[in-house]
Amino acid sequence: MPWDVVVVGAGVAGLSAAMQASRLGLSCLVLEKLVPGGGACLAKQVENYPGYESIDGWTLTRKFEAAALEAGAEIREEAEVLRVIHAEGKVSVATGDEELTARAVIIASGTREKPLGVPGERRLKGTGVHYCAPCAGYSYRNKRVAVVGSSLMAVENALFLSEIASEVTLIFEEERLRAERPLLERLAEAQNVALLPNARVIAFSGEERLAGVELSVAGERRTLDVEGAFIYAGRVPNSELVDVEKDEEGYILVDCDMQTSARGIFACGGVVRRNARIASSAGEGTVAALSAAEYLGL
Numbered sequence: 001m002p003w004d005v006v007v008v009g010a011g012v013a014g015l016s017a018a019m020q021a022s023r024l025g026l027s028c029l030v031l032e033k034l035v036p037g038g039g040a041c042l043a044k045q046v047e048n049y050p051g052y053e054s055i056d057g058w059t060l061t062r063k064f065e066a067a068a069l070e071a072g073a074e075i076r077e078e079a080e081v082l083r084v085i086h087a088e089g090k091v092s093v094a095t096g097d098e099e100l101t102a103r104a105v106i107i108a109s110g111t112r113e114k115p116l117g118v119p120g121e122r123r124l125k126g127t128g129v130h131y132c133a134p135c136a137g138y139s140y141r142n143k144r145v146a147v148v149g150s151s152l153m154a155v156e157n158a159l160f161l162s163e164i165a166s167e168v169t170l171i172f173e174e175e176r177l178r179a180e181r182p183l184l185e186r187l188a189e190a191q192n193v194a195l196l197p198n199a200r201v202i203a204f205s206g207e208e209r210l211a212g213v214e215l216s217v218a219g220e221r222r223t224l225d226v227e228g229a230f231i232y233a234g235r236v237p238n239s240e241l242v243d244v245e246k247d248e249e250g251y252i253l254v255d256c257d258m259q260t261s262a263r264g265i266f267a268c269g270g271v272v273r274r275n276a277r278i279a280s281s282a283g284e285g286t287v288a289a290l291s292a293a294e295y296l297g298l
């Protein structure tokens with residue numbers, strides 16, 4: 001028997017979709033290449049998810065997971081989807097181990113970090129150059145670090161690191177940061193965070209470990225001595241697994257029902273939206289499930 005709905009990815013979008021689809025009585029399988037939670041489970045403090053003044057990302061995503069399971073969804077961990085195939089009105093989902101048929105598929109595979117693409121970055125990845133402060137930040141207690149980027153995530157992670165490192169330099173190419181006001185206020189209060197606007201990273205230096213960040217600051221070359229650098233240079237959508245219409249950056253194009261260009265395939269969350277938030281992803285997951293149910297004749 002095919003599954004009514006297969007959801008690709010157990011981040012907040014996929015778990016919301018799974019909960020809603022299951023509550024409607026659809027059989028629903030979630031395939032997750034790692035463990036449930038996605039990017040949101042790394043958030044130290046979530047303050048913009050309505051209903052909670054503040055909650056840590058791990059606790060919040062455990063609630064999403066529990067709600068999907070309680071509703072009857074099945075979640076398979078360490079199950080990476082390699083391809084979603086649609087032909088002659090049928091959809092199938094291929095993992096490394098098996099090919100499953102589904103009456104509808106919801107793609108909620110989110111995004112991954114975008115490298116800066118400068119010399120030294122790849123070589124020093126994991127030995128000074130990182131993309132996840134909650135994962136690697138604790139190795140830099142009382143050390144000097146840099147955060148690269150101007151987004152909400154860059155600011156949030158600079159604040160996170162300011163409680164661990166001795167000094168945090170936030171490097172960004174623009175004039176201003178693009179985060180929400182409460183975060184910017186907290187950043188201004190942090191004694192050990194320095195802002196470096198109009199600065200572009202040219203290279204990461206060091207042989208076996210990061211020794212410094214080579215910068216162009218307002219056209220002048222400069223070296224910043226830090227032991228760790230955390231890059232938040234944007235995200236890349238995990239959309240290669242399906243052949244549907246996408247924009248020039250690879251974000252899946254959907255209509256307001258989260259329907260993609262292929263019938264029976266829906267998409268939601270970070271894989272369809274730049275600057276996705278937990279609330280927007282959860283909402284879109286719900287819409288995708290409702291649309292899938294309608295498509296299946298419910």
Ligand SMILES: Cc1cc2nc3c(=O)[nH]c(=O)nc-3n(C[C@H](O)[C@H](O)[C@H](O)COP(=O)(O)OP(=O)(O)OC[C@H]3O[C@@H](n4cnc5c(N)ncnc54)[C@H](O)[C@@H]3O)c2cc1C
Nearest residue numbers: 009011012013033038039040043081110269270276277278
């Ligand atoms: C450190 C951090 C802090 C954040 N803080 C906030 C915040 O305070 N407030 C806020 O609103 N937003 C915050 N965000 C952003 C928020 O987490 C995202 O908007 C949200 O997680 C997007 O949800 P998603 O489910 O679409 O994608 P994701 O969270 O990216 O989840 C996608 C899931 O799909 C899985 N996957 C990917 N490819 C495959 C595949 N081929 N097969 C199977 N599974 C796959 C991934 O492993 C992942 O679990 C933060 C993000 C990070 C990283």
